[in-house]
Amino acid sequence: MSWVGIVVLAAGTYGLRLAGPLLRKRLRLSGTLERYLELAAIALLAALIATAALVAGRGFAGWARPAGVLVGAVLAWRKLPFVVVVIAAATVAATLRLAGVA
Amino acid sequence: MRTTNRLVRNVAALCAAGFVVGLSFGAIAAAAHIPLSQVIGMSTLIYAGGAQFLAVGLTSAGAGTVAIVLAGLLLNARHLPFGLAIGDVLSTGPLAQRLLGTHVMTDESVAFALAEQDPQARRRAYWITGLCLFATWNVAVIVGAVAGSALGDPDTFGVDAAFPAGLLALVMPSLRRRPAGRVALAGATLALVTTPLLPAGLPVLVALLGLLAAFGVPAGPAAREVAT
Numbered sequence: 334m335s336w337v338g339i340v341v342l343a344a345g346t347y348g349l350r351l352a353g354p355l356l357r358k359r360l361r362l363s364g365t366l367e368r369y370l371e372l373a374a375i376a377l378l379a380a381l382i383a384t385a386a387l388v389a390g391r392g393f394a395g396w397a398r399p400a401g402v403l404v405g406a407v408l409a410w411r412k413l414p415f416v417v418v419v420i421a422a423a424t425v426a427a428t429l430r431l432a433g434v435a
Numbered sequence: 436m437r438t439t440n441r442l443v444r445n446v447a448a449l450c451a452a453g454f455v456v457g458l459s460f461g462a463i464a465a466a467a468h469i470p471l472s473q474v475i476g477m478s479t480l481i482y483a484g485g486a487q488f489l490a491v492g493l494t495s496a497g498a499g500t501v502a503i504v505l506a507g508l509l510l511n512a513r514h515l516p517f518g519l520a521i522g523d524v525l526s527t528g529p530l531a532q533r534l535l536g537t538h539v540m541t542d543e544s545v546a547f548a549l550a551e552q553d554p555q556a557r558r559r560a561y562w563i564t565g566l567c568l569f570a571t572w573n574v575a576v577i578v579g580a581v582a583g584s585a586l587g588d589p590d591t592f593g594v595d596a597a598f599p600a601g602l603l604a605l606v607m608p609s610l611r612r613r614p615a616g617r618v619a620l621a622g623a624t625l626a627l628v629t630t631p632l633l634p635a636g637l638p639v640l641v642a643l644l645g646l647l648a649a650f651g652v653p654a655g656p657a658a659r660e661v662a663t
Contacts, residue, residue, distance in 0.1 A: 334469055334490055336476070338500035342490065342507045343480035349511050350540045353518015354525045354533070372649050374520035374549055375615050376622030377513050378606050380642030381542055383623035385599040388630050398596045405600025409607045415445040419452065422600030426593030 395435040401426030438556065442547075446564050449543055450571040452597040457572045459589040460487055461579020467495045471580050478576040482538060482569065486510045489635060510636035516643065517545045524548055524561040539565030546605040614649035621645035 360366070386402040387394055405422030457478075464474040469491060477487050486507040493503045517540060518525075525536045541564075548561040579586060589595070610616045622645030626638040633641070 334473060334477070334494045334503060335500050336473065338490075338504050339473060339476050339480060341500075342486065342504045343477075343482075345504065345508045346481055346483055346486065346511045346514070347538060349508070349514040350518055350537045351534075352515045353520070354522035354537060357519055357522035358526065369646060369649070370516070370520045371549065371609075372615060372618050372646055373516050373643055374545060375606060375609055376618050376642045376645040377516060377639055378542065378546055378549075378602055379610075379619035379623040379645070380626030380639040381513075382599045382602050382606070383627050384630055384638060385602075386596075387627065391631055394595070397593075398590075401593055401596030402599045402603070405596065406603055409600070409604035414441075415601065415604045416448045418604040419448050419597045419601045423452070423593035423597040426596035427591060428593075430591060430593070 397426045397429040397434050400429055400434075439559070442560055442563060446547070446567050449547075449564070449601055450567045452594045452601070453543075453568050454571045454575040455589045455592055455594045456484060456598075457575025458579035458582070458586050460484065460491075461576040461581070462583050462586055463488070464491050464576075465580040465583050467491050469494065471577075474576060474580045475573070478573050481507070482572070483507075483511050483514075483541070484572070485635075506635065509634060512636060513542075513639055514540055517542075521545050521548045521557070521561065523554060524558045527558070536562065536565065539569045541565070541568060542602065543568055546602050550605045550608065617648040618645045621648040 362370075382402075386399050389395070389398075401422040401424075404425045405418045408421055409418045460478070461474060464477070464487075465471070469477075477490065481487060481490075489510055490503050490507055493506060498506075518537075521540075525533050527533075528536075539562075544561050544565040547564040548557045551557040551560045606619070610619055622642030625644055626642040629638040629641050
């Protein structure tokens with residue numbers, strides 16, 4: 334990895350981060366459009382969650398990780414605190430791995 | 436005050452998990468013979484975990500600079516729609532502050548912001564998450580790069596399950612409302628189905644088509660539940 338690559342990727346990433354707030358200032362947002370922009374972010378987060386839970390590289394992540402996420406999902410659905418959800422998910426995945434489940 | 440305590444506790448848990456991932460990034464980058472100055476440069480300037488892991492992986496695989504930059508930008512393209520959605524948290528304050536706030540935009544700071552409804556609570560959630568994660572990430576990366584492979588595999592601690600579960604806990608209150616649940620399900624399905632076919636980053640963007648699931652569905656009840 335060259336310094337040129339690092340700087341260009343950093344500048345491009347910053348540009349992507351900056352573009353949203355700048356465009357938002359230009360647009361006159363109706364309530365409906367605002368609602369769709371928020372739904373778009375939800376769709377992206379849902380996609381990140383699903384792929385992070387199930388995929389490693391291009392293949393299946395193994396059973397331990399999705400099992401941990403599933404337990405976290407149930408606890409989140411039952412409205413348990415965020416910290417409990419995160420620790421439970423990690424503990425389940427770690428315990429399964431300790432027990433030899435990939 | 437109580438909500439701030441809750442927020443700080445939640446962010447602390449996230450940052451603890453982030454610290455472990457940062458350690459592993461530092462260790463992997465060092466093992467790939469990337470100089471410490473560049474490891475630090477990537478983490479402070481690019482500051483995007485996924486793109487950093489991808490860049491190191493591609494470097495080890497012998498990819499050229501152009502390929503690495505393009506792959507990283509594709510993976511980070513989601514920040515544009517994220518910024519459109521939560522841009523209002525960056526609409527106040529001095530210019531320098533807004534420019535700094537832009538830099539700490541991550542999946543996590545966006546999710547924490549979206550979990551709040553009131554504009555001021557949103558801003559606070561975004562900034563606390565953004566700054567805390569930036570600090571812990573960069574410290575962890577340096578420690579990881581110096582300590583190297585002595586730290587072992589972070590998956591041993593299950594942090595790879597902690598991140599998706601944490602994000603899910605943050606979006607869960609939104610998912611209970613009418614069109615959002617359908618949109619999320621459609622988006623997640625589209626991303627999973629296209630993952631084996633498309634380069635990293637694109638499947639998540641394809642998930643935007645999940646918005647189609649919202650057409651014709653009236654807005655859900657206005658009452659919002661606050662994530663605990």
